[in-house]
Amino acid sequence: MLDCVNQRHYTTDMAPNKQDVEEMVVALFTLIGGLERATRHSGEASTLEVLQAIAPRGQLRPSEIAALRGVHPSLVTRQVRSLEDAGYVEISPDSGDHRSCLVRLTPSGEAEMLRLQQVGLARFATFVADWESSEVRSLTALLRKLERSKADAPAQTRRPAGRRGAVREPTRTD
Numbered sequence: 001m002l003d004c005v006n007q008r009h010y011t012t013d014m015a016p017n018k019q020d021v022e023e024m025v026v027a028l029f030t031l032i033g034g035l036e037r038a039t040r041h042s043g044e045a046s047t048l049e050v051l052q053a054i055a056p057r058g059q060l061r062p063s064e065i066a067a068l069r070g071v072h073p074s075l076v077t078r079q080v081r082s083l084e085d086a087g088y089v090e091i092s093p094d095s096g097d098h099r100s101c102l103v104r105l106t107p108s109g110e111a112e113m114l115r116l117q118q119v120g121l122a123r124f125a126t127f128v129a130d131w132e133s134s135e136v137r138s139l140t141a142l143l144r145k146l147e148r149s150k151a152d153a154p155a156q157t158r159r160p161a162g163r164r165g166a167v168r169e170p171t172r173t174d
Contacts, residue, residue, distance in 0.1 A: 051113035
């Protein structure tokens with residue numbers, strides 16, 4: 001199965017060593033980076049992200065969509081206008097905040113979201129086309145296990161909030 005990919009044999013009764021963890025991190029970051037680059041260069045991917053943010057919630061303010069996606073609100077404003085022009089969303093005044101509006105999917109938006117989801121699934125199917133179904137299930141189980149482990153990690157091992165990679169410069173006293 002997956003062990004044969006790198007022709008390495010692993011025992012299952014030992015904790016991973018530093019090299020195992022480093023190789024996993026490199027593989028994950030390589031995969032994530034590739035997916036993020038593909039998403040940034042695909043208008044359809046960002047359309048899908050916005051539609052998927054709105055769908056389970058019924059309606060959202062643009063600021064809420066931005067917060068969910070981790071992007072600047074001005075980006076969402078442009079995307080929402082474009083989606084409205086395409087007929088995928090409708091915008092109505094927000095009676096609770098007259099400075100904002102509410103965005104909801106139209107039936108065309110729901111159909112487009114489903115279409116884009118199928119396009120994405122078909123794309124991923126090509127990535128694993130030569131895999132055995134048991135390998136896909138194993139990867140899925142391992143990814144879910146990693147997510148649970150990440151969520152269960154003690155709080156003290158997490159980085160404090162703030163700028164990523166920020167390094168304090170030493171202060172001069174002369």
